[in-house]
Amino acid sequence: MRQALLALLFCLTPLHAAELTLELPGGTRTWDTVALLAHPKAQNVTIADDVSYKKTMAYRAVPLAALLEGVTPDQHLQAVALDGFAAELGAAPLLATQGARAWLAIEDPDEPWPPLARGKPSAGPFYLVWTNPRAGNIGPEQWPFQVARIRYLPAVAERFPALLPAADAGAEVQAGFAQFQKNCLACHRLNGAGDAQFGPDLNIPHNPTEYLAGDFLPRYIRDPQSLRRWPEGKMPGFSKDVLSDAELGQLIGYLRHMAGRKVAP
Structure with missing residues (x-):
């Protein structure tokens, strides 16, 4: 069901028009694909054993901490995907700059990622990935793909x-x-x-x-x-x-x- 819904949403949402909304303690900001790809901290990252693709993947990505202005380690965030998947995330691992590190991978319309499976969409346009995830005991539910919104919320x-x-x-x-x-x-x-x-x-x-x-x-x-x-x-x-x-x-x-x-x- 989730993959079928994602496929429909993927067809209805042009990749070039993708937007990510951040609802943080300091206010709400919307980033689009072009702005994120041009972010001064964007870089190429290689993800070994990617949770969604089950293989090594390369992405253009921004350290998630660079986007979380005003967020403190004791706070709580939620990443919401287009299909309603809602990953509950403590802020501390997302803000870390050593060990396990969170990245927002951005799908370039000119270089689209492969589909997750035959007949399915990709993990884009925005995907939360991790380098060195074992260092932070990061589980697969902390790798949300097709992310549409990241928001600050009280703890669960x-x-x-x-x-x-x-x-x-x-x-x-x-x-x-x-x-x-x-x-x-x-x-x-x-x-x-x-x-x-x-x-x-x-x-x-x-x-x-x-x-x-x-x-x-x-x-x-x-x-x-x-x-x-x-x-x-x-x-x-x-x-x-x-x-x-x-x-x-x-x-x-x-x-x-x-x-x-x-x-x-």
């Missing part, structure tokens, strides 16, 4: 109290809540809470821990197609490099905990 816990574990929940459940924010919230809502527009809710009407017994839920998260072979399925698998066994256990513990905290949307 403040915006969506329906996502919060009980006050007396243990450290493992709290850690699972952090994993949920990092790996799931960009696509899914829970208790109707969240900004993503296309993933199913993970608690209403039923939590996956209620209908995937035994080891089926961990297996599904690791490799969705191993349980439900569906050519149009878009959920990626989360390998141990992305989500360790301990972190996966924390995430499932949070989901199991929230099954007892259903809130009608």
